[in-house]
Amino acid sequence: MTQYHFVGIKGTGMSALAQILHDMKHDVQGSDVEKVFFTQQALEERKIKILPFQKENIKEGQTIIAGNAFSDDHEELIAARELGLPIYRYHHFLGDFMKKFTSIGVAGSHGKTSTTGLLAHVLECAKPTSFLIGDGTGKGVKDSDFFVYEACEYRRHFLAYEPSYCIMTNIDFDHPDYFKDIDDVFDAFQQMAMQVKKGIIAYGDDPYLQKLHAQVPILFYGLEDDNDVQGKNIRRGEEGTTFDVYIRNSFFHTFTIQGYGTHNVLNALSVIALCHYEHIPVEAIKDGLYTFQGVKRRFSEKPVGAQVVIDDYAHHPTEIKATIEAAKYKYSGRPVVAIFQPHTFTRTKTFLDEFAESLKQADAVYLCDIFGSARENAGALTIYDLQKKIPNAEVITEEGIDILKKYDAGVLLFMGAGDIQKFQKAYEKALA
Structure with a gap:
């Protein structure tokens, strides 16, 4: 049994990989900063040891897996080299590990996490x-037939993998700190396509994927x-969304999912296409689609009094538009904020x-200060530049969050990839 030590174990991918290796009966521990991250809950539930960073964590016999955020001169990596221990970067380890299974990567500018969770x-x-x-969710089953993973295009990280299959949900311009333009993003996906071993499931209504x-x-x-796989006759009701699926123009089956937005139907179609290709029984596909409860921070709903509070990771204009659309479908007639x-x-x-145009679809808009990255310079840009482009939008702070109480029976969408959750917590505290 190998002992693995993770440098930066609270990272989303790192946490999930640590859970997988632990489930497969390996000895797993890791280190990170003291700050609490949502990813550590699953580690704590499995009693995986989380240590503060220090070179004394590194001992003979360990295999080191290092997160990409940590440079080679990190004290733990220096100590590991001095002891001659094997050191793997996260993506390289994962690339080797998945070769033992029929591996399915889920790539795309949007919808990766939800589709990965649904497929699994x-x-x-x-x-x-x-x-x-x-x-940050991972599960390891020793004699798995399949290994499903989220394949992130940022900095072309997904090129460390050579999967059996790849689902590609869409190509859009994002990560402007790395990609030059949409053609640069397409180039990354094209490189990925050439590394796939058995088949690609791609969103055919996307001009780039075509x-x-x-x-x-x-x-x-x-x-x-x-x-090849087409969704038709989409019906939205109290139980969710029902649609018919045709495979090469022949009726295949009718499916129901609990989500409401069109993007949820498309995610389901990609999963149906892959499962049909791998001869998964239709009843298993049907049951799996209907019982899926969603993934963390993707339209996570919570009733608070007469209001509904929704936490969503949407941080790109396309995602914001999809989240607002889903809320309006599900809570028709109620104000969406x-x-x-x-x-x-x-x-x-x-x-x-584009942010302004997407946000205008909501009935009211409140903006929180920009969550910056350590990699960038803010320049002269402020949240007020976005506010000016959205009629009646207001800038809000944790202290002024009480204003949301006025939306009786409102649907409050807290959206973002930074620390937007602190605003939601402040609001729930204000209500209490």
Whole structure:
């Protein structure tokens, strides 16, 4: 049994990988900063030891897995080299590890986490499945048939992997601190496509994914008629969303999911396409789709008095639009209030007009200060630059959060990838 030590164990991918190795009966520990992150709850539930950073954590016999946020001159990595221990960067370790299974990567500018969670849940209904989700969730099953993982395009990290299959949900311009433009993003996905071993499941209504070249079959899914797997007759009711699926123009089956937005139907279609390709029984697909409860920080709902509070990771204009659309479908007739915290100055500056257009779909808009990154310079940009572009939008602080009480029976969408949750907590405290 190997002992693994994780340098930066609270990172979302690192935490999930630590959980997987622990579940597979390896000895796992890790170190990180003292600050509490939502990712550590699952580690604590498994009684995985979390230590403060110090070189004394490094001992003979360990295998070191290092998070990408930590440079080679980190004290623990220096100590590991001095002892001659094997050191793996997170992505390289994961790339080697997944070769033992039928691996399925889920890539895309939006929808990765939700689709990874949904696919893992559906496959689990049929066969032993291990998975790693970008919300910090991981599960390891020793004799798994499948290994499902979230494949992130940022800094081309997903090129460390050569999966059996890859689901590609869409290509959009994001991470402007790294990618030059949409063509640069497409280039990363094209490189990824050439590394896939068995097949690609791609969103066929996306003009960029239509241009992909690969050495394996590409199966397209979507709502338009020329897709291999097509969703039709979408009906929204109290139980969720029901739709019919056609495979190469022949009726396949009718499915129901608990989500409401069109993006949820598309995520489900990608999972149905993959499962059909792998001969998963239709009843298992049907049950898995219907019983899926969602992933962390993706439309996580909570009733608070007469209001509904929703926590969502949406941090790109496309995601904000999808989240507001889903809320309006599900809570038709109730005021939908957006409380949004932009994430990084570069993203805010690049998409200032697009953020404004997306947020205008809400009935009221409140903006929190921009959550900056240590990698960037704020320049002259402030949250007021975004406020000016949205009629009647207000800038809000934790102290002034009480103002949201006036939306009787309102649906409050707290959106962002920074620390927007502190505003939600402040509001819930103010109500209490």
